[in-house]
Amino acid sequence: MNQAVKSKENESFDAIKEAHTLSGDAEKIQTYYDKWAVAYNSDVSNEQYIGPEYIVNLLTTLKSNNGLKTVDSSDRQIKILDAGCGTGLVGTVLKQKGYHGVDGADLSEGMVEQARSTGAYNFLESGIDLTKQNEAYEDNQYDATICCGVFTLGHVPPTALSELIRITKPGGWVVVSTRKSYYDSTNFQEICNRYQQEGKVKLVNHVKDGPYIAEEGAHYWAFAVC
Template identity: 35%
Template sequence: MESLTVNGNVQNGQNGKSTTDKKQAMTMIKKSQEQGMGFNETMDWYKDWTATYDQEVESVQYAGPRLVGEYLMKYAKERGIQGRSAILDVGAGTGLVGQILRDIGYNNIDGVDASDTMLEIAREKSIYERLYSAKLGEGNKLPMIDDTYDAAVMSGIFVQGHVKLDALLDIIRLVKPGGLIVNAMREENTREVDEYLNIHEVFASWTKKGLWKCLEHANPPVKFYAEYHPLVHVYEVTK
C-alpha cells in the first residue's frame, strides 16, 4: 500500500493552491457551524454549499482527510487491515476521506452521510462500494449488521449542529472486535462546543464499559484548516 506522511507542511491539492477565495471559504465554513443552527438547518445549508464545497475546503488546506489516512495506516497493518478490508467512512460528505483511502490502497469502502446532495457528489467519484443516507446519532441505528467493518474513520463530523457523540456507539457496534476507529476533528471544538466539552470523559466511560480502548490521542503539528488545530483519536474496539 502507498505510504502517506503528514507533517508541518501538509497541504491538500496541488501545493495547497486554490483559485477559490479563502475569505469566502471561511465564511461558508463558519456559517455551516453557526451557534444555534439545528440539524435541519445545517442540512439545508449543505444543499446550497455542495457545488463548491470541495474547492473551498481545499483553499483553506483542510488536513483532516490526510490525518485520518495517516493514523489509520499507523495502526492498521499490525491488525491485518489491508486493501480489501471493509472500511466505513462516517460523515462521508463529498468523498474527501474516501479519496484519500483509495489513494493509499484501500478499495472496499462504504460511506454514510445525512446530506443527500453531498452523497451525490461522492457517488460520482466512484470511490465507494455502497453509500448510505442516514442521520447519525440521537438514537438512530444504521442499517448495517453488527461487526461489518474492520475500521471506521471520520473527519470533521464533530462540529456545531452536526453529529452528537452518541453516534459513535452505533459505529462501535458496526466495527469488529480488534478493529479501529479513527476520528480527526478541530481541537477547539472540545473547548467551544457544548456537545464536546466532556468528549474525553465520555470516551473514557466507554473504555470502562469494555467497548473500546484508546491507542492514541494526538495533536499533530499541522493546522486542521486555516488557523485551527487538529485532534486525532485512535481507538481499538474491544466489545
C-alpha cells in the first residue's frame, strides 16, 4: 500500500476512535465535530462506512406487522427526520431513493453546514441534543425518524431513544443503528425491552451485526411507535 494512503487511513481511524472518548459530554462532542466536519466524509469513507446506505435500505423495506397499522415507508412523500444528521450522508441516500420530505438535526453547526451543501434537506437545525426534549420539535411530528452513527461510544445513552419516539407519530418508524461495541457495553437492550413493555414501541425488525464500518458491524433496530 502507498505509504501516504496508509498514513491517511491511520489518521481517519484515529479521528473516529477519538470521537468515542468524548464521554457523552455535549459540549465536547459539539466542539469535536465542529472541528472534524470538513474532514469527516473523507475519514469515514476511508474506513468503509456504509451504515447510511444500509439503514435507509432497511427503512424502505418496513411493513405493518401483526395487524399494527403503520406508515407506508415506501411512500416517498413521508416526513422524515434524520436525527444526528452529521454531514448529511443519510440524507443524501434518502434523496437518491426519492424521498423529498427530509429534515435534519445535529448537535454540531459545523456538521450541519456540510449537510446544507447536499441539498437533501428541507430544514436543518443545529444545537439539537438528543438527550433532552427539544422545543424545536413537537410531539408526533414525523412519519419516520432515522438515526445512524449516534448510538455509539462516547455519544448518547440508550435513553436518548425516548426523544426519537416522542417526535414520531403513532404508527411511524424509528430506525436506529447501534455500533456493536456500544450495544455490548451499554444497557440498550434493557431500554429497548422497557419501552416495549411500557407500550411505547414495537420492535418490527432487528438486524444483528449488520454491515457498518470496516472495524466492526452494528445492530439495526426498526421500531413502530404505538
